[in-house]
Amino acid sequence: MSDNDISAQDDFKQAAPAKGATIDNDGAPIAEATGDAKTAIKDAVGNYGTQAADKARLFAEDGKAKAGGALDQLAQLLNDAAAQVDEKLGAQYGGYARNAASSVTGFSDQVKAKDIDELVDDARELVRKSPGIAIGAAAALGFVVARLIQSGLDTTPTSGN
Template sequence: MADTDLKPITDGDITPPPAGTDFTPAPPLKDAGVDFDADASGSRTDQAKQTVKDYSSKYGAQATDKIRTLADTGKERAVGGLDQLSQLITDAAGQVDDKLGAQYGEYARSAAGAVSNFSEQLKGKDVDQLIGEARDFVRKSPGVAIGVAAALGFAVARIVQSGIDGDKA
């Protein structure tokens, strides 16, 4: 019987023992070698609580360090990607000049400059600052944050799906 199948006992569920059954009470647990001294159990409980706290703080610190390392790596990759994007846009600006005109080439150069500036801002901040700014943004504009998260989720899903479809081919 599973634990979830247990039902409370009611008076109607109790069957009296057969006549002549001897019901001698069990010996006290102290006599059985189990010591339930209040002070001893309290100190054991305190020791167990302290052990749990020690392990949780140890593993919590390890997890925090790992997350921080992963976040730093992600930041470095993002900055590298933004720098490459900025360079790509700058390189394409010359072709835009030739095909669409100098005015549109300047738009491309302006976009490349904006991407480069954003990359420099990311380089100058540590992960904690970036997380704090993201929290502030979400608090100030939760609707925009949800929209951005949905768009990023859609983009990531498309990228993953195209990778999966590419593996099948």
């Protein structure tokens, strides 16, 4: 066999690095490549976390706006009912309905005026000061939501009838 028998065109495959090697095929330290990969993964996770937080904030802002609108409707309903209560039960009881409507309107204005962070802080403070009330309110809200969902399921049309 002579030097002429081996050409530069022969395929040469470099062996994989030995176990415990500190330099990869390109001559770069493996630890550096691993560190770069870890940094890229951390950056990607951080970006996804930021996107999720932004999306949650948008949903919270939308929910706040809807809650404010619902509270305004409730206050209007109470005001409308107050006139009927005046006629049927007397002005004293109509005044109770008006006071309730005024309280609901005030609460609605407070909700609309605060940003999401302030509302979360207020909720934390309420739970800290009155955990029993917070648990009761959560249970009542859960009951109402369950009833609304159940009534929505009961009114859906069935196929084939």
